[in-house]
Amino acid sequence: MKILVINCGSSSLKFQLIDSETEAVAAKGLCERIGMEGSKLIYTPAGGEKQETEAPMEDHKKAVSLVIDALTDKETGVLSSLSEIDAVGHRLVHGGEKFASSTLINEEVITAITECNDLAPLHNPANLIGINACQELMPGVPQAGVFDTAFHQTMPEKAYLYGIPYEYYEKYRIRRYGFHGTSHSYVSKRAAEMLGKDYGDAKIIVCHLGNGASVSAIKNGKCVDTSMGLTPLEGLMMGTRSGDIDPAIVEFLAHKEDLSIDEIMSILNKKSGMYGLSGYLSSDSRDLHAASDEGKPEGIRTIKTYCYRVAKYIGAYTAAMNGVDAICFTAGIGENSPETREEVCEYLGYLGIAIDAEQNKKRGEDVVISTADSRVKVMVIPTNEELAIARETAALVRG
Numbered sequence: 110m111k112i113l114v115i116n117c118g119s120s121s122l123k124f125q126l127i128d129s130e131t132e133a134v135a136a137k138g139l140c141e142r143i144g145m146e147g148s149k150l151i152y153t154p155a156g157g158e159k160q161e162t163e164a165p166m167e168d169h170k171k172a173v174s175l176v177i178d179a180l181t182d183k184e185t186g187v188l189s190s191l192s193e194i195d196a197v198g199h200r201l202v203h204g205g206e207k208f209a210s211s212t213l214i215n216e217e218v219i220t221a222i223t224e225c226n227d228l229a230p231l232h233n234p235a236n237l238i239g240i241n242a243c244q245e246l247m248p249g250v251p252q253a254g255v256f257d258t259a260f261h262q263t264m265p266e267k268a269y270l271y272g273i274p275y276e277y278y279e280k281y282r283i284r285r286y287g288f289h290g291t292s293h294s295y296v297s298k299r300a301a302e303m304l305g306k307d308y309g310d311a312k313i314i315v316c317h318l319g320n321g322a323s324v325s326a327i328k329n330g331k332c333v334d335t336s337m338g339l340t341p342l343e344g345l346m347m348g349t350r351s352g353d354i355d356p357a358i359v360e361f362l363a364h365k366e367d368l369s370i371d372e373i374m375s376i377l378n379k380k381s382g383m384y385g386l387s388g389y390l391s392s393d394s395r396d397l398h399a400a401s402d403e404g405k406p407e408g409i410r411t412i413k414t415y416c417y418r419v420a421k422y423i424g425a426y427t428a429a430m431n432g433v434d435a436i437c438f439t440a441g442i443g444e445n446s447p448e449t450r451e452e453v454c455e456y457l458g459y460l461g462i463a464i465d466a467e468q469n470k471k472r473g474e475d476v477v478i479s480t481a482d483s484r485v486k487v488m489v490i491p492t493n494e495e496l497a498i499a500r501e502t503a504a505l506v507r508g
């Protein structure tokens with residue numbers, strides 16, 4: 110089956126065309142600045158060169174139609190016609206409590222996703238626009254929704270409730286949901302394979318460390334806790350997001366700096382985390398490691414705080430599962446920063462963990478980086494959310 114995987118943001122659209130039998134990527138790309146000046150399509154067919162084309166895209170429908178044109182182009186396309194696309198798989202951000210698994214999209218599902226818009230006001234409407242555009246341009250082609258939140262729906266009540274009046278959960282479903290579920294699911298399954306253990310009988314911690322970052326605890330094949338909450342702001346310190354803070358800081362800052370709630374939320378989402386803590390030096394961990402290596406205090410404090418917070422979550426989740434078999438690193442920082450992995454693991458001696466420096470240098474492959482005699486295995490597993498979405502979509506279409 111040929112599956113078009115779509116990840117629609119408010120002004121962008123990422124896509125991959127994946128053959129579900131061979132799991133090969135036939136083509137991939139990105140539409141940027143949708144609805145703005147200077148919008149552009151970046152398209153790379155497998156084995157071919159990356160092409161960048163400036164093209165006006167007034168909306169997501171236009172973007173999807175340009176993607177289809179690129180995929181079916183006589184010279185650089187990979188399909189002879191649109192009818193070769195068997196299904197579309199959409200990455201959807203927030204399924205609230207309504208979706209504990211992926212689903213084929215129909216009118217009822219669209220209504221249910223729309224009802225979750227309040228929970229993800231920036232993401233869900235964009236996701237829905239993407240679905241709508243595909244339905245109009247590819248009528249009759251089955252479409253599936255794969256939710257970032259679904260994998261975490263197995264969390265027990267004690268993990269998902271906040272210590273605030275219960276009526277707010279009852280009225281507004283204010284609770285912890287978690288995100289990056291597709292990645293946590295993909296990586297933890299692969300970790301069980303690498304451990305040679307049954308997924309239903311393993312305790313795994315996944316550290317998804319990208320621009321956004323979250324940790325999750327997967328016990329016997331089910332997510333039992335994860336660090337993001339009602340929104341992706343909770344948990345680890347991230348590229349530009351604060352992660353956990355004392356909520357009273359909001360009021361304190363509002364008075365001291367004469368800021369509105371919206372302004373403070375923007376600071377916590379866009380100007381905090383590594384970016385804010387480094388004195389706005391950078392949100393990219395490469396720059397901060399470089400600064401730290403040069404002895405600059407802004408780099409040193411940021412990297413130290415970042416790694417310490419990851420290590421604290423690993424400790425908490427080891428307690429939550431009463432043990433751990435494997436700790437996995439994934440996403441931009443998790444996959445590419447041996448320094449971060451090493452510094453986090455320095456806190457984990459109590460788990461009998463030691464890191465093999467040579468293994469830790471490897472890149473771009475699934476690898477165990479702990480020494481052979483480590484009691485708990487530490488792994489690097491490059492995440493592949495698009496492949497996971499293609500697999501889920503193919504399974505749903507097959508029925």
Ligand code: ADP
Pocket residue numbers: 318319320321348392393394395440441442445446
């Ligand atoms: P997103 O959450 O946007 O999907 P990614 O998973 O692509 O993010 O992660 C992006 C981040 O990964 C960058 O901001 C950068 O901090 C980090 N990163 C990428 N490559 C490296 C590297 N070689 N060394 C350290 N960090 C890296």
